[in-house]
Amino acid sequence: MKEKTKVLLIICDGLGGRPVESMGGLTPLEVARTPNLDRLAANGISGLMDTIRPGVVPGSDVAHLAILGYDPYEVYTGRGPFEAAGVGIELKAGDIAFRCNFASVDDAGIVTDRRAGRIKDASPFDDVISAIELDDAKVLFKAGTEHRGALVLRGEGLSAAVGPLDPKKEGKPLKECKPLDDTPEAARTARILNQFSAKAREALEAHPLNEQRRADGKLPANAILIRGAGVVPHIPDFEERFELKAACISGAAFYAGIARSMGMDIVTVDGATGGLDTDVGVKITGACELLDKGYDMVFVHVKATDNLGHDGKAIEKAAMIERIDDALEAMPPEGTLLVLTGDHSTPCEMKNHSADPVPILMSGPGVRTDAVDTFGERPAMTGGLGRIRGIEVVPTFLGITGRAKKYGA
Amino acid sequence: MKEKTKVLLIICDGLGGRPVESMGGLTPLEVARTPNLDRLAANGISGLMDTIRPGVVPGSDVAHLAILGYDPYEVYTGRGPFEAAGVGIELKAGDIAFRCNFASVDDAGIVTDRRAGRIKDASPFDDVISAIELDDAKVLFKAGTEHRGALVLRGEGLSAAVGPLDPKKEGKPLKECKPLDDTPEAARTARILNQFSAKAREALEAHPLNEQRRADGKLPANAILIRGAGVVPHIPDFEERFELKAACISGAAFYAGIARSMGMDIVTVDGATGGLDTDVGVKITGACELLDKGYDMVFVHVKATDNLGHDGKAIEKAAMIERIDDALEAMPPEGTLLVLTGDHSTPCEMKNHSADPVPILMSGPGVRTDAVDTFGERPAMTGGLGRIRGIEVVPTFLGITGRAKKYGA
Numbered sequence: 001m002k003e004k005t006k007v008l009l010i011i012c013d014g015l016g017g018r019p020v021e022s023m024g025g026l027t028p029l030e031v032a033r034t035p036n037l038d039r040l041a042a043n044g045i046s047g048l049m050d051t052i053r054p055g056v057v058p059g060s061d062v063a064h065l066a067i068l069g070y071d072p073y074e075v076y077t078g079r080g081p082f083e084a085a086g087v088g089i090e091l092k093a094g095d096i097a098f099r100c101n102f103a104s105v106d107d108a109g110i111v112t113d114r115r116a117g118r119i120k121d122a123s124p125f126d127d128v129i130s131a132i133e134l135d136d137a138k139v140l141f142k143a144g145t146e147h148r149g150a151l152v153l154r155g156e157g158l159s160a161a162v163g164p165l166d167p168k169k170e171g172k173p174l175k176e177c178k179p180l181d182d183t184p185e186a187a188r189t190a191r192i193l194n195q196f197s198a199k200a201r202e203a204l205e206a207h208p209l210n211e212q213r214r215a216d217g218k219l220p221a222n223a224i225l226i227r228g229a230g231v232v233p234h235i236p237d238f239e240e241r242f243e244l245k246a247a248c249i250s251g252a253a254f255y256a257g258i259a260r261s262m263g264m265d266i267v268t269v270d271g272a273t274g275g276l277d278t279d280v281g282v283k284i285t286g287a288c289e290l291l292d293k294g295y296d297m298v299f300v301h302v303k304a305t306d307n308l309g310h311d312g313k314a315i316e317k318a319a320m321i322e323r324i325d326d327a328l329e330a331m332p333p334e335g336t337l338l339v340l341t342g343d344h345s346t347p348c349e350m351k352n353h354s355a356d357p358v359p360i361l362m363s364g365p366g367v368r369t370d371a372v373d374t375f376g377e378r379p380a381m382t383g384g385l386g387r388i389r390g391i392e393v394v395p396t397f398l399g400i401t402g403r404a405k406k407y408g409a
Numbered sequence: 410m411k412e413k414t415k416v417l418l419i420i421c422d423g424l425g426g427r428p429v430e431s432m433g434g435l436t437p438l439e440v441a442r443t444p445n446l447d448r449l450a451a452n453g454i455s456g457l458m459d460t461i462r463p464g465v466v467p468g469s470d471v472a473h474l475a476i477l478g479y480d481p482y483e484v485y486t487g488r489g490p491f492e493a494a495g496v497g498i499e500l501k502a503g504d505i506a507f508r509c510n511f512a513s514v515d516d517a518g519i520v521t522d523r524r525a526g527r528i529k530d531a532s533p534f535d536d537v538i539s540a541i542e543l544d545d546a547k548v549l550f551k552a553g554t555e556h557r558g559a560l561v562l563r564g565e566g567l568s569a570a571v572g573p574l575d576p577k578k579e580g581k582p583l584k585e586c587k588p589l590d591d592t593p594e595a596a597r598t599a600r601i602l603n604q605f606s607a608k609a610r611e612a613l614e615a616h617p618l619n620e621q622r623r624a625d626g627k628l629p630a631n632a633i634l635i636r637g638a639g640v641v642p643h644i645p646d647f648e649e650r651f652e653l654k655a656a657c658i659s660g661a662a663f664y665a666g667i668a669r670s671m672g673m674d675i676v677t678v679d680g681a682t683g684g685l686d687t688d689v690g691v692k693i694t695g696a697c698e699l700l701d702k703g704y705d706m707v708f709v710h711v712k713a714t715d716n717l718g719h720d721g722k723a724i725e726k727a728a729m730i731e732r733i734d735d736a737l738e739a740m741p742p743e744g745t746l747l748v749l750t751g752d753h754s755t756p757c758e759m760k761n762h763s764a765d766p767v768p769i770l771m772s773g774p775g776v777r778t779d780a781v782d783t784f785g786e787r788p789a790m791t792g793g794l795g796r797i798r799g800i801e802v803v804p805t806f807l808g809i810t811g812r813a814k815k816y817g818a
Contacts, residue, residue: 368427368765369434370790384787386796388463395464399764406762407461408468408481409488409637 005365005401006336007244007297008287011067012324013060013255014306015342016358016377018349020314028318028348029359030376036328037361037375040338044363046372047385049393050355051344057355058390060306063343064258066390068299069242070235078160078230079254084150086257087142091232095140096158096189099228100149101166102221105201109173114166115147117219122149125221128203137192144253145274151226153192159185164227165197174223193226200224238262242394243403247290250301251278259299274303276320280327288333309346317348337364339397340375357387366400414774414810415745416653416706417696420476421733422469422664423715424751425767425786427758429723437726437757438768439785445737446770446784449747453772455781456794458802459764460753466764467799469715472752473667475799477708478651479644487569487639488663493559495666496551500641504549505567505598508637509558510575511630514610518582523575524556526628531558534630537612546601553662554683560635562601568594573636574606583632602635609633647671651803652812656699659710660687668708683712685729689736697742718755726757746773748806749784766796775809 017027024031051058051066061079062072080097091097102122104113116122122143129141129151137155144150161180167173177193179186201223204210210220238246240263247267248259251274256266269286271279280302287298302324308317332338341360344353359380370384388396398404426436433440460467460475470488471481489506500506511531513522525531531552538550546564553559570589576582586602588595610632613619619629647655649672656676657668660683665675678695680688689711696707711733717726741747750769753762768789779793797805807813 366427368436368786370787382791384457384790386457386790392463395462395764397464399464399466402759402763404464404466404764406466406468408471408485 003335004296004403006291006295007397007401008291008332008336008338009297009299010302010338010340011064011299012302012305012321012340012342014309014344014346014353015321016345016347016354016356017309017314017317018345018347018354018356020348023314023318027377028314029321030378032318032321032325034321034325034375036325036331037340038373040328040331040340040363041361041375041379042373043369044338044361045367045370045385046359046361046375046380046383048357048377048380048383048387049341049360049390050357050387051390053389054357055355057353058344059353060254060343061258063390064255067341067343067393068238068258068262069391069394070262071391075233075235077233079228080150080230081232082257082261083144083148083228083254084140084142084152084232084257085260086253086255087144087150089140089142089150089152091152092154093232093234095232096153096160097230097232098151098226100151101225102143102147102149103223103225104219104221105174105223111167111170111172111174111223111225113219114170114225116221117213119147119221122147122221124209125204125207128207129200129224132196132199132203134192134195136188139196147221149224151196151224153189157185158189158192159183160229160231161186162190162193162229165193166225166227174225177226197224197226235261238264242398244296245294246297246299247295248299248301249283249286249290250303251275251283252301252303255301255303264299276304276307278302278304280324284327284331291333291336305342306346309348310351312348312351314348332364335365337362337367337397337401339393341393360385360388360393362397362400366402412744413705413812415700415704416806416810417700417741417745417747418706418708418806419711419747419749420473420708421711421714421730421749421751423718423753423755423762425754425756425763425765426718426723426726427754427756427763427765429757432723432727436786437723438730439787441727441730441734443730443734443784445734445740446749447782449737449740449749449772450770450784450788451782452778453747453770454776454779454794455768455770455784455789455792457766457786457789457792457796458750458769458799459766459796460799462798463766464764466762467753468762469663469752470667472799473664476750476752476802477647477667477671478800478803479671480800484642484644486642488637489559489639490641491666491670492553492557492637492663493561493641493666494669495662495664496553496559498549498551498559498561500561500670501563502641502643504641505562505569506639506641507560507635509560510634511552511556511558512632512634513628513630514583514632520576520579520581520583520632520634522628523579523634525630526622528556528630531556531630533618534613534616537616538609538633541605541608541612543601543604543608545597548605556630557662558633560605560633562598566594566597567601568592568598569638569640570595571599571602571638574602575634575636583634586635606633606635644670647673651807653705654703655706655708656704657708657710658692658695658699659712660684661710661712664710664712673708674704685713685716687711687713689733693736693740700742700745714751715755718757719760721757721760723757741773744774746771746776746806746810748802750802769794769797769802771806771809775811
């Protein structure tokens with residue numbers, strides 16, 4: 001039997017943009033010199049994707065759920081569970097998960113730095129934080145990259161209906177956690193979180209790494225800011241759902257966490273950082289090796305395009321897109337459908353996510369090519385995919401690769 | 410009052426395709442010389458239709474339900490009821506219907522030919538099969554074209570949750586019918602079907618037509634293969650639903666069965682065979698006569714395009730499309746909107762249905778013409794209808810012909 005076409009899915013975070021006046025009214029994607037993306041568009045089919053639906057500004061979590069085939073209105077409970085899965089905490093459905101920042105607070109309890117002096121590695125704190133004993137819940141804690149981390153509370157009678165302890169701004173005191181509804185579970189969880197916060201401050205103040213940081217003239221990581229509460233949802237297994245054995249390559253742990261929540265294998269490659277210095281080439285090469293080794297689909301995530309959108313750096317965003325393009329010279333691999341898109345637009349003038357639809361292209365065996373021969377927001381408007389939704393991406397490539405199921409007879 | 414615009418709906422089964430390498434990357438529809446379809450596209454509006462939704466491979470039954478304005482997720486129960494309606498059995502909601510093949514089995518009960526030596530007319534068996542008496546159900550049976558037929562069980566406490574008796578392959582024994590759930594109704598229906606199967610074999614073995622066939626050196630039609638169980642659904646009347654008095658012309662009984670289930674009148678014309686030898690011209694002429702006689706809509710079904718897709722015959726599929734085009738010279742009739750599409754794609758390389766959307770065109774009075782001037786998968790990508798769903802076809806042409814209802818005030 002002929003082997004079925006495989007799928008390489010590349011999501012460039014925040015890929016879409018808006019016309020930039022100083023770029024002659026072109027978007028960073030349109031102004032970038034992208035011979036490989038243009039060739040893939042010319043040999044493929046393009047379109048525009050509303051990740052959720054027109055006029056909804058997608059967060060990265062719900063955006064990835066939708067593009068990977070899950071209705072976020074059914075499975076999304078908050079960002080915490082994906083942060084926790086991303087740092088490698090083994091979750092159980094029903095756990096309450098939070099995203100955390102290590103921060104610096106002064107003696108009066110005022111947050112002086114929400115990133116604890118941009119601490120590089122907070123993992124030495126994991127043991128003392130995880131050892132914190134609470135009245136009614138078990139603590140699971142892991143630091144992530146830089147100042148980030150994730151907290152999980154496990155126990156009976158907990159709720160995700162609790163407000164953040166993160167004041168969101170510097171110069172303000174740590175917030176007290178408040179329940180968001182009238183249930184005893186929310187009241188109980190707020191109480192537990194306030195207890196955790198106090199005990200974490202004590203443990204961190206006394207930690208030798210903070211003594212060392214103070215001695216080095218650095219800000220201490222002496223508090224944990226908590227937000228993004230979510231009850232860990234049951235997310236059906238991706239392979240069972242779509243009959244695709246899938247792996248994920250992502251420098252940023254959060255996206256790997258989303259993939260891990262779906263049961264995908266997470267593969268790390270040297271040089272994939274989730275930052276501007278990421279090596280897109282090794283991610284693509286790594287993905288091709290995984291496809292050769294028997295995976296049906298590999299999902300590669302590139303974060304830097306979004307960061308540059310948030311920073312409003314249009315020229316740098318265009319340059320990053322050119323670096324992604326360089327890595328696509330040998331694409332698509334034989335017998336593979338390449339699917340490339342963003343999870344949402346992050347226009348440089350807005351320095352934030354927007355509801356503008358994102359260009360998407362599919363190139364490889366079985367594709368009905370269209371007349372589009374460059375990749376960009378405006379060329380994609382006349383593409384053969386038309387305007388699709390994020391939730392339709394997986395069904396569409398299952399159809400092209402001959403893996404879709406028949407309904408009826 | 411001016412007479413309302415009428416509708417001629419032509420569904421060419423399996424019309425859509427994919428680029429064929431040996432045809433210079435064109436599809437059979439694109440490569441075919443179709444001056445009439447191109448003229449209709451130039452004077453009309455085109456688009457692409459996902460019969461169900463992107464990434465769903467439509468079976469012919471659910472595809473026709475959707476295009477004719479019924480949500481298959483609401484009314485579809487299985488193929489059997491449409492086969493039964495197609496051969497002319499008068500159905501009642503709640504009947505359990507099956508599609509059947511006459512087959513040849515040897516003395517050991519092994520199926521040696523699933524089509525009973527390609528028997529031309531099995532209707533002489535109707536009386537003895539219909540006379541079979543079962544413990545708890547009434548039998549209604551009719552042969553269809555060639556080896557095909559339909560069985561209906563009528564009675565209290567029956568279920569469609571029963572597996573097939575058809576082994577699907579030659580060289581295997583007739584399967585025993587098994588219940589598919591734990592209900593007493595399913596167990597009872599399975600038992601009744603096994604009883605029917607045994608009695609049908611006895612009755613067929615002893616039938617004079619089989620003695621004659623054996624004497625002529627032909628395979629006997631001495632068993633009935635049963636599959637496609639479905640409880641006869643309540644399908645709301647098409648004329649009541651859409652205020653269109655409608656008729657159907659189809660060479661293949663199954664499609665007429667779908668139309669009959671909706672209450673459409675079924676009209677037979679000489680030369681409409683459901684096969685490659687069908688006379689498309691007489692179908693179109695017949696349809697025009699029906700529109701003259703007072704029908705508001707006529708649905709014409711052409712099967713051969715699908716057969717050639719299943720057989721992988723791209724050149725022949727293109728030639729069949731040219732024959733269809735020849736029949737469209739005088740189209741559309743005055744005061745009539747012509748709507749032409751397929752029920753799904755059947756790409757020759759896949760030899761099966763696919764999820765690729767199907768081109769659709771509407772041409773006639775009241776249409777907002779677009780810039781598309783040829784009919785094909787790729788020209789339709791930029792058409793004015795955009796990308797629509799099967800369930801939107803009837804509402805769209807009701808709108809164009811001024812028959813749609815106002816919502817609000």
